[in-house]
Amino acid sequence: MTMILSVAVVAALGLGLGWLLGLASQWLGATTDPVVERLTEALPGSQCGQCGYPGCGQAAIALSKGEAPVTLCPPGGRVVAEKLAEILGTTFDPGNLPDRGPLLARVRTDYCIGCSRCIKSCPTDAILGATKQLHVVLEEACIGCGACAEVCPTGGIDLEGIPVTLRNWRWHKPGVGHA
Amino acid sequence: MKIFRFRGGIHPEGNKDPTACHPIARLPLPKRLYIPLQQHIGEPAAPEVKVGDHVLKGQRLARHQGSVSAPVHAPTSGTVIAIGDHMAPHPSGLPVQTITLEPDGEERWVETEPAVDPFSLTRAEVAARVRDAGIVGLGGAAFPAAVKLDAGNRHPIDTLIINGGECEPYLTCDDRLMREGAGYVVEGVRLIANGLGAKRTVIAIEDNKPEALEAMRVAAAAHPGISVLRVPSRYPMGSEKQLVTTVTGREIPAGKLSAEIGVSVHNVGTALAVCRAVRFGKPLVSRVVTVGGGAIRNPRNVVVPIGTPAADLVEFCGGFTVTPTRVLMGGPMMGQVLPGLEAPVVKGTSGIIALTAAEAHAASERACLHCGRCVDVCPVGLVPLELAARVRAGRIDDAAELGMGDCLSCGCCAYVCPAHLPLAHLFNYAKGEIAARREAQRKAEETRKLAEARRLRLAAEAAAKAARRPARTTEKAETES
Amino acid sequence: MKEYLLLLLGTALVNNVILVRFLGLCPFLGVSGKLETALGMGLATTFVLTLTSGATWVVEHALLQPLDMMHLRILTYILVIAAVVQFTEMAIQKASPVLHHTLGIYLPLITTNCAVLGTALLNLQQDNSLIQSLLYGAGSALGFTLVILLFAGLRERIALANVPAAFAGTPIALITAGLLSLAFMGFAGLPVR
Numbered sequence: 073m074t075m076i077l078s079v080a081v082v083a084a085l086g087l088g089l090g091w092l093l094g095l096a097s098q099w100l101g102a103t104t105d106p107v108v109e110r111l112t113e114a115l116p117g118s119q120c121g122q123c124g125y126p127g128c129g130q131a132a133i134a135l136s137k138g139e140a141p142v143t144l145c146p147p148g149g150r151v152v153a154e155k156l157a158e159i160l161g162t163t164f165d166p167g168n169l170p171d172r173g174p175l176l177a178r179v180r181t182d183y184c185i186g187c188s189r190c191i192k193s194c195p196t197d198a199i200l201g202a203t204k205q206l207h208v209v210l211e212e213a214c215i216g217c218g219a220c221a222e223v224c225p226t227g228g229i230d231l232e233g234i235p236v237t238l239r240n241w242r243w244h245k246p247g248v249g250h251a
Numbered sequence: 252m253k254i255f256r257f258r259g260g261i262h263p264e265g266n267k268d269p270t271a272c273h274p275i276a277r278l279p280l281p282k283r284l285y286i287p288l289q290q291h292i293g294e295p296a297a298p299e300v301k302v303g304d305h306v307l308k309g310q311r312l313a314r315h316q317g318s319v320s321a322p323v324h325a326p327t328s329g330t331v332i333a334i335g336d337h338m339a340p341h342p343s344g345l346p347v348q349t350i351t352l353e354p355d356g357e358e359r360w361v362e363t364e365p366a367v368d369p370f371s372l373t374r375a376e377v378a379a380r381v382r383d384a385g386i387v388g389l390g391g392a393a394f395p396a397a398v399k400l401d402a403g404n405r406h407p408i409d410t411l412i413i414n415g416g417e418c419e420p421y422l423t424c425d426d427r428l429m430r431e432g433a434g435y436v437v438e439g440v441r442l443i444a445n446g447l448g449a450k451r452t453v454i455a456i457e458d459n460k461p462e463a464l465e466a467m468r469v470a471a472a473a474h475p476g477i478s479v480l481r482v483p484s485r486y487p488m489g490s491e492k493q494l495v496t497t498v499t500g501r502e503i504p505a506g507k508l509s510a511e512i513g514v515s516v517h518n519v520g521t522a523l524a525v526c527r528a529v530r531f532g533k534p535l536v537s538r539v540v541t542v543g544g545g546a547i548r549n550p551r552n553v554v555v556p557i558g559t560p561a562a563d564l565v566e567f568c569g570g571f572t573v574t575p576t577r578v579l580m581g582g583p584m585m586g587q588v589l590p591g592l593e594a595p596v597v598k599g600t601s602g603i604i605a606l607t608a609a610e611a612h613a614a615s616e617r618a619c620l621h622c623g624r625c626v627d628v629c630p631v632g633l634v635p636l637e638l639a640a641r642v643r644a645g646r647i648d649d650a651a652e653l654g655m656g657d658c659l660s661c662g663c664c665a666y667v668c669p670a671h672l673p674l675a676h677l678f679n680y681a682k683g684e685i686a687a688r689r690e691a692q693r694k695a696e697e698t699r700k701l702a703e704a705r706r707l708r709l710a711a712e713a714a715a716k717a718a719r720r721p722a723r724t725t726e727k728a729e730t731e732s
Numbered sequence: 733m734k735e736y737l738l739l740l741l742g743t744a745l746v747n748n749v750i751l752v753r754f755l756g757l758c759p760f761l762g763v764s765g766k767l768e769t770a771l772g773m774g775l776a777t778t779f780v781l782t783l784t785s786g787a788t789w790v791v792e793h794a795l796l797q798p799l800d801m802m803h804l805r806i807l808t809y810i811l812v813i814a815a816v817v818q819f820t821e822m823a824i825q826k827a828s829p830v831l832h833h834t835l836g837i838y839l840p841l842i843t844t845n846c847a848v849l850g851t852a853l854l855n856l857q858q859d860n861s862l863i864q865s866l867l868y869g870a871g872s873a874l875g876f877t878l879v880i881l882l883f884a885g886l887r888e889r890i891a892l893a894n895v896p897a898a899f900a901g902t903p904i905a906l907i908t909a910g911l912l913s914l915a916f917m918g919f920a921g922l923p924v925r
Contacts, residue, residue: 148695213698242683
């Protein structure tokens with residue numbers, strides 16, 4: 073008898089609370105997730121696909137579910153990773169990030185056959201040129217995603233680091249030993 | 252005249268006597284001159300000569316491009332033997348586009364165009380002459396002077412301050428310049444004041460230079476609009492913001508220019524260069540450089556053609572007595588490490604200072620004591636110890652929020668730090684990082700715009716394609732139904 | 733009135749749920765890295781604690797005691813707590829999705845926060861009335877929020893400090909927690925329960 077009563081009490085309590093929660097969820101039903109919107113905003117938006125997701129929107133959804141690390145975006149580098157971490161309220165170890173610095177695509181003049189495939193693949197329209205003419209990369213618009221290098225039939229596009237000049241040279245962080 | 256006090260500041264040992272007592276010497280023409288095309292803040296100059304060209308002294312080698320830029324002129328007559336990379340006078344030691352000139356020893360001037368009555372020139376004409384002469388701020392910042400004169404058109408300037416502070420230890424080039432060329436300096440000052448339309452002109456000189464003060468007083472006595480002001484010796488008196496506060500009591504708000512509160516500041520060396528340019532039509536081709544520091548045998552001030560390698564200067568001053576621990580361009584507080592003696596003197600080089608080990612005060616770093624001395628001396632009211640902790644922890648954004656951007660890099664904090672923390676270095680790093688982030692941000696926004704433009708273009712193309720084949724689609728629809 | 737105020741103060745400070753009773757250490761160490769997150773956690777726990785204190789009193793006095801089902805106490809209490817936490821989670825997700833993200837796993841884990849169950853059981857032990865129970869819950873929650881905020885502030889400072897390598901991270905956090913606990917022992921001198 074005690075056993076049946078016990079089961080009945082717990083079952084009744086569970087049902088009652090479940091019903092209350094169901095009611096509450098109608099009032100407080102989750103709407104679209106603004107976190108995804110903020111993540112999409114923080115990502116470069118070039119849909120280059122280097123993160124392994126088809127576009128920045130999908131990457132943002134994956135980030136919000138915690139399926140992807142904040143360091144997923146190679147063109148964004150450390151700055152974007154930090155911003156994503158801030159939105160998600162997580163921290164990340166910059167040491168994990170393959171911080172090779174931003175890259176630029178460069179057409180090898182003697183390899184280019186003017187097929188214009190790279191022009192079609194470029195997510196930021198950073199490559200200029202016409203069919204059977206030598207193509208050239210606009211450095212200002214290039215995000216170094218490497219999409220062009222993948223489609224080039226002659227392997228004539230290299231990704232290179234941005235050369236250090238007096239204009240973009242920065243002081244390094246002083247090597248600080250802990251006392 | 253009332254003098255106001257700025258907060259913070261330090262009294263470093265002057266070490267000015269060894270160079271201040273000798274008259275300015277003239278350097279014999281070096282064998283080669285290396286003239287960088289970027290000696291100023293802004294866009295580099297574009298070369299106008301070819302390899303093999305013979306040029307005259309004062310001939311333009313490269314013209315300015317863009318609104319903030321300055322042309323470069325030949326420091327002597329001779330032949331252009333190369334246009335290419337040479338070590339920049341910059342701590343990175345990176346190469347910079349440089350014109351190499353082999354002097355012919357004749358020092359033949361190009362035709363110059365002296366002004367008949369320089370004081371009848373309009374503001375725009377003065378600015379144009381200053382720009383064509385390639386004059387930049389000679390105090391060290393190397394900001395094109397014509398841009399500052401032009402700023403007078405956008406913001407009315409009521410006070411012109413001539414900076415004779417020279418608060419950096421060791422440096423005495425402005426001191427000697429005022430003693431020996433007071434007349435020209437005052438004339439340059441009057442021309443700048445005329446150009447800006449300033450109501451009041453103040454020449455501010457630190458009280459550790461009594462001879463210069465006296466010489467300038469005598470030279471300026473005939474001109475009632477100009478007053479010579481004795482200001483206390485306190486580093487960084489020669490910094491623009493601190494000098495403006497000292498003279499006018501006004502504070503330049505964070506992130507604003509002095510012109511926005513009606514004040515313009517120019518260096519005494521710049522005033523002399525303006526006099527030469529406007530009155531005689533001569534471009535900026537040489538400057539006075541202090542060669543000093545304990546490691547130099549005969550420290551003194553030298554008039555040097557722009558582009559002279561530092562090695563020639565050191566040799567002229569008797570070479571090194573001991574191997575210097577550190578060779579600096581500019582003063583020991585804000586100067587930058589010279590990457591090598593082959594780097595040339597440029598328009599902004601106020602000194603070549605070779606420090607011995609004892610002078611360099613190289614001491615190993617210890618833990619921060621939180622003593623707060625850096626807070627006491629910071630002239631802009633920052634909290635260096637808190638900034639440093641954040642920069643070290645990699646929290647650059649937090650540091651920026653605490654006012655990292657307002658740091659002058661004056662080095663007062665590092666000077667007083669009993670734990671020898673590399674505060675100035677940390678802050679230079681942080682400011683570079685902030686700039687890099689801003690650049691990355693800008694690029695990201697640009698990328699977004701480009702990607703959006705591409706999306707719209709592809710959509711428009713697809714729509715056009717669909718519109719071109721309407722018949723086929725209707726046919727298809729009919730068969731399907 | 734004075735009695736209620738003393739009850740509130742006593743639970744918040746003298747018998748602080750974290751530092752004196754050592755309950756709820758999981759979120760105390762887990763979500764105290766940043767001040768903002770700690771505040772969010774504190775507020776969420778405050779909400780849950782106060783509500784469950786009342787709800788468990790009702791369950792105890794209206795359900796378990798009349799039916800003589802006291803052996804079901806812990807089971808039913810956890811059921812009630814889980815429901816309240818679910819409700820809180822929904823409310824937070826609606827009100828502040830960012831906070832919801834930031835709290836992450838620690839939000840549903842309030843269910844197993846021993847401070848919540850502990851407070852409910854302590855209420856029973858001390859034979860508190862409904863109002864007293866609510867105040868006791870609110871007081872505990874206030875103490876919890878206060879301490880987690882203090883601790884987050886300290887940890888933010890420690891993150892900037894030059895901590896010897898052997899102590900960096902959790903060890904220094906635990907030492908700090910110990911010192912904070914010692915400091916709270918000082919409240920034991922207050923003439924409140």
